[in-house]
Amino acid sequence: MKKCTLFILFIATILCTSCNNNSQPTDEQRQTVGTSTSIEGDSTLYGLACHGCTDSVLVFLPGKGGDPVTYDILQANTQGRVIGRPQVGDWVAVIVNGEDTLKADMVIDLDQLKGSWVQLVRPTLRERLVQEGENVPYEPNDSTLIQKLMRPVEIGFSLKRHYSAQAIGRRYGLSSTENSPVIYPVPRNYTKWHVINGQLVLTVEEQLADSTAVPKAENDTASFVMMLKDSLVLKFGDEVRHYYRRNEQASADTSNRN
Numbered sequence: 001m002k003k004c005t006l007f008i009l010f011i012a013t014i015l016c017t018s019c020n021n022n023s024q025p026t027d028e029q030r031q032t033v034g035t036s037t038s039i040e041g042d043s044t045l046y047g048l049a050c051h052g053c054t055d056s057v058l059v060f061l062p063g064k065g066g067d068p069v070t071y072d073i074l075q076a077n078t079q080g081r082v083i084g085r086p087q088v089g090d091w092v093a094v095i096v097n098g099e100d101t102l103k104a105d106m107v108i109d110l111d112q113l114k115g116s117w118v119q120l121v122r123p124t125l126r127e128r129l130v131q132e133g134e135n136v137p138y139e140p141n142d143s144t145l146i147q148k149l150m151r152p153v154e155i156g157f158s159l160k161r162h163y164s165a166q167a168i169g170r171r172y173g174l175s176s177t178e179n180s181p182v183i184y185p186v187p188r189n190y191t192k193w194h195v196i197n198g199q200l201v202l203t204v205e206e207q208l209a210d211s212t213a214v215p216k217a218e219n220d221t222a223s224f225v226m227m228l229k230d231s232l233v234l235k236f237g238d239e240v241r242h243y244y245r246r247n248e249q250a251s252a253d254t255s256n257r258n
Contacts, residue, residue: 084109
């Protein structure tokens with residue numbers, strides 16, 4: 001155990017030393033900085049934000065090794081292509097300009113992206129109920145009860161370490177059956193996430209009717225519009241969705257209740 005702890009401290013010391021080294025890399029070193037990841041087709045660079053980052057430059061320590069590289073991000077910042085505010089030690093994704101290798105077209109702070117993101121969505125009243133095997137019209141007569149049932153619910157997802165994800169707002173039991181007077185929105189069952197070529201890719205795994213079958217997986221891809229400390233705006237196709245950051249403790253409590 002002591003040897004393992006000493007090894008971790010040794011690696012951390014090397015990273016900190018590298019981040020504080022502001023020397024520019026040689027041409028040979030630049031060429032050794034990898035442009036690919038384990039995900040096929042992704043040309044994004046991944047690494048750590050180092051000391052010296054400002055609104056106009058990103059001091060970047062490549063995750064694949066080498067000395068820190070200083071990227072010009074002034075234009076990217078002006079165009080809203082810097083997602084988050086990179087802090088020293090944050091894991092970031094960088095899209096390098098195709099013509100100027102010391103200029104970044106986009107920067108995404110992956111550490112700040114992690115967390116629980118939700119939006120408030122109201123349920124809808126059910127037109128018919130299932131009673132004793134028959135569909136019967138549903139005519140609400142208790143306005144107080146209806147007002148309580150129509151309160152908005154939080155729907156969204158949690159982006160976790162190791163690129164795992166979890167849906168927020170999936171409901172089980174009576175509230176999700178045809179016996180409920182309201183219909184709650186069903187969030188997509190995201191299980192994984194990645195940033196590929198500057199876009200957020202969320203992997204959906206929906207369980208099939210046959211519980212023994214392997215869940216069917218597909219991807220939802222979203223473009224980043226904006227990310228602040230407590231707000232995230234994504235564009236799924238033609239739909240723009242606004243999220244706010246949910247308190248992690250509240251998220252854990254809800255998961256336990258479900």
